[in-house]
Amino acid sequence: MKMTLYHASKNQGLRILLPRESTHGAPYVYATQSLAMALLFGAKKDDFDFLMDEENGRPRLYECYPDAFEQVYAHEFCSVYEVDGNLFARHDAVWHAEYIAESPVPVLKETKVFDLHGQLMEEIS
Known part of the structure; x- marks a missing residue:
């Protein structure tokens, strides 16, 4: 059975995803079953912006400071x-929401x- 996974990158036009350390x-290529979860990896962020988890296949975010979500994702592609x-x-060795x-x-x-x-607002609403 075919299963589609999603991978987000700032790099556009890729034909092959190469493993990166x-x-x-x-070195792994990371992917997830959830489009919304993949989109969360589409901008540079770290654990000081917010913590991410997954519950019942849906992402859950916990902001580390006010408006972290807006600051990380606004004006990004x-x-x-x-x-x-x-x-x-x-x-x-990897997070339960990820495949490698x-x-x-x-x-x-x-x-x-x-x-x-x-x-992201469309996907998580």
């Missing part, structure tokens, strides 16, 4: 890439998001 110390979920796996691939992953479809804040 992240906080886990190994990204691309969301659809990828074949069969090329990914879950791993104990250790090899390059071909892009099935790219959607350019020019108003990240607006798109």
Whole structure:
């Protein structure tokens, strides 16, 4: 059965997603089942902006300071890439909402998001 996953990036026009080393110390391509969750990774942020969790497949955010969500996502853009979920796996070393691939992953479809804040508000409302 085909499962589509989502990956967000500031880089537009990608045809292949390459593994990159992240906080886990190994090169992975990350993806998630939720479009809204993927969009949350479309802008630069860290744990001092807000904490993220997932409940029943929906993202939950906890702002670390007033208007953090607005400040991080206003006037931002990204691309969301659809990828074949069969090329990914879950791993104990990563967050439960994420899937990882250790090899390059071909892009099935790219959607350019020019108003990240607006798109997120649509997805999470």
